[in-house]
Amino acid sequence: MRIKGIQLEDFVxxxxxxxxxxxxxxxxxCCREQHLDTGICQNAPLAQAPTQDVxxxxxxxKFSANPITKAVVIGGMEPFLQIDEVESLLSFFREKGDHSPFVLYTGYYPxxxxxxxxxxxxxxxxxxxxGRYIPGRPERYDGILGVTLSSDNQFGKIIA
Incomplete structure (x- = not known):
């Protein structure tokens, strides 16, 4: 999978x-639709990072060897722009008998x-x-994800 980065243990x-x-x-x-400079995006610096093919x-x-991690989160940019790679990774985990949660962070709506x-x-x-990030909107706690999201239009949903 092509990625910009990996964090072996994420708690946020x-x-x-x-x-x-x-x-x-x-x-x-998110920025284009609101006519905002992409530099305001929290992921703008990440876009400049080198891409690794892992x-x-x-x-x-890396996941299975770590006794601390219990889920895989794919985000940081837009995972649905590389759906084939996301599906390949998810399929590989399931073929190995691992049914840990896979969480995708997207700016798209269902x-x-x-x-x-x-x-x-x-x-x-x-x-x-x-859901897209919308500056100036209040944060909201999402019970499905167990975290506070940046905009009240964002939400977690179990899709499978």
């Missing part, structure tokens, strides 16, 4: 300790990625954080 993006993978691409739709086997080994969601449902235990 999901209620369980997670392996965090920063996806490699973003279309900056085999699914290596990501699985109706915008319905075909991608359909592809992921068959794997089970998939959770998605939906």
């Amino acid at each position: 993006n999901y209620k369980l300790p997670s392996l965090f993978l920063a996806s490699a691409y973003c279309d900056f739709k 085999p699914d086997t290596v990501l699985y080994e 109706e915008e990625v319905s075909e991608h969601l359909a592809r992921l449902r068959k794997y089970g235990n998939v959770i998605v954080k939906f």
